[in-house]
Amino acid sequence: MSSWGERVKLTIFGESHGPMIGMVLEGLPAGEMIDLEAVKKQMARRAPGNDPTATARKESDTPIIVSGICNQITTGAPLCAVIENSNQHSGDYESLKNIPRPGHADYAAFLRYHGFSDLRGGGHFSGRLTAPLVLAGAICRQILERRGIVIGAHAYAVHNVFDTPFDSVNIDAKTLSALNTAFFSVIDSKAQEKMRQKIEAARLQADSVGGIVECACVGIPGGYAEEGMFGGVESVLSSILFGIPACKGVEFGDGFKVSSLLGSENNDSYFYDETGSIKTHTNHVGGILGGITTGMPLIFRCAFKPTPSIAKEQNSVDLSTHRNVKLQIKGRHDPCIVPRAIPVVEAAAALAIMNLWRD
Template sequence: MAGSSFGTLFRVTTFGESHGPAVGCIVDGCPAGIPFDLAQVQQDLDRRRPGQSKLTTQRKEGDAVEVLSGVFEGVTTGTPIALQVRNTDQRSKDYSELKDLFRPSHADFTYHAKYGGVRDWRGGGRASYREAIGRVAAGAVARQLLASWYGVETVGYVLQVADIRGQIDQATVTQEQVEEHITRCPDPSASEKMIAAIEQARRDGDSLGGIVECVVRNVPAGLGEPVFDKLTASLAHALMSLPATRGFEIGEGFGAATLRGTTHNDAFETRDGKTRTRTNHSGGIQGGISNGEDIVLRVAFKPTATIHAAQETVTIDGEPTIFQAKGRHDPCVLPRAVAAVEAMVLLVLADHALMQQATKRQ
């Protein structure tokens, strides 16, 4: 069993707990000679870190990344890349009562059941969103690989918080536009409404969910392995492994169920000497294989499970009790989830790119 590892040729293992000494990842399979920019890794981690705005948890972590192996003189060496971030602002006392009860909609009970009562109850342990640091760091390595090989560009953003949905041009949106707003929604009007809704939820001791959309440009045609390792299936697996995810769709997604084939089918044409599709209802993937168009996908996140309102639950002995969360928590995980969504998409694409290099006819 390898529940903490992901990928086939570009393989990533994350390690560490929320309140342990450090978290991080080991990336195995990255080819030698890929230009490596530590500042770009740090930039991606900064987009995930806590305390970055008034909308996020105020845990103060710099999330400074260290390279322990696999990089020399500015390029990857082909050996395992180890990246580590030390935890510096844990407040384990805020969680001391959790060792004796199960928080509603958290992983407390299920981890207790799986591991025979052995679990790290401080901040959620491995189920904490701090585990995503390893994913984001590894995704930053994949980003540099894919940019070097194909010029791949990945832009994730908050599309929706609760019932507030942004109007965003998938074809032109940039990461710079996304980063102009603390919500990471590049629609200024929707962003202001999202801020108000998130702040109200915090005042109410409650939380909100929403949708992250991600656009990937310059993906070459041909990535994806039939039948069970379709690119669509790999993306769904990767993105649904993120904490708090509850839905995944690509292209028209569930909306395709209401369309006719005459509307949904993407007609082929020749543009600039290449086979292209006139529309992109498929979201850049057909038959489980990339077709060269932009990959467009969306991930739904539930409301953050940790809320400050009082809730009924039970102790580890089955006794009814009331739980009211203490400490520092996100009233909405969406703004910080964008970096993790991008990371998982990049890890999938890097893995499939290596598989394609290994199997394509020379």
């Protein structure tokens, strides 16, 4: 399926080297003003060709609104938008028709679609399809911010270089707003310098690196979740986050670290603050208990694998001759996708929260 969501449903269509890609967003409330310039700024954060850490492929990623918005206001009808693909080098992929790239979906797609899937640029499996996801999330983000919900993320890690983590108790909307308008957002600027050095070193070695994006959401009231055992906040969020190409792991709060704690260390104790609101002294659970929001900041991390398209020679097979072969990939590829994945993770979070939200 290329559709996700129930209350607000997103459908993404297109392929990396097709004429265009796009999305249909259903279930948005009518009468919501959408700042299209702010949407374009979010698209630019994800767009290729704007930074040495990204692929050299240049795409303007200017969305064309087909329906659902009139005079910059949502109409309540399905919101459809397309993005033109204007800079494809399809010839770079001609030699890969019968030779699956290690780390890509090529071989799995061959088994599933019997050789008929479009492999140019990764086809429908490409990170290019995150452009309409960011577009949908940028629209949802504006609707949520009017309701006091702010989402922001940063590059928590690139390979073995780490940024300062969020203070899970005291995150504020101002900090998140600064992060969610920047490219390659980090909390510590010195960490970004080291991350850039790590990425450049990998590029010079014809290799790539992965990393972790940490995301936080504030302003979500306690008590929000879908109904039932399998409709928890973690389930809703992870189901869309794992749809992001190259995302291989999701953890909430302290995640796997809690397995090494004692119960007395992991439990977040309650107190009344000066306004009479119930808070917790710590936030190991990331703002979620029993699949339901607690009112504390919602925090999660996404692990991204290294970009599989690297210029180093690799071992593969020729599916037509049934022989082992050597493969050297040509083309334009990100030495690290983490900087461009940051707005994608924020967008996915916005869509998930829209599906949880009750007006």
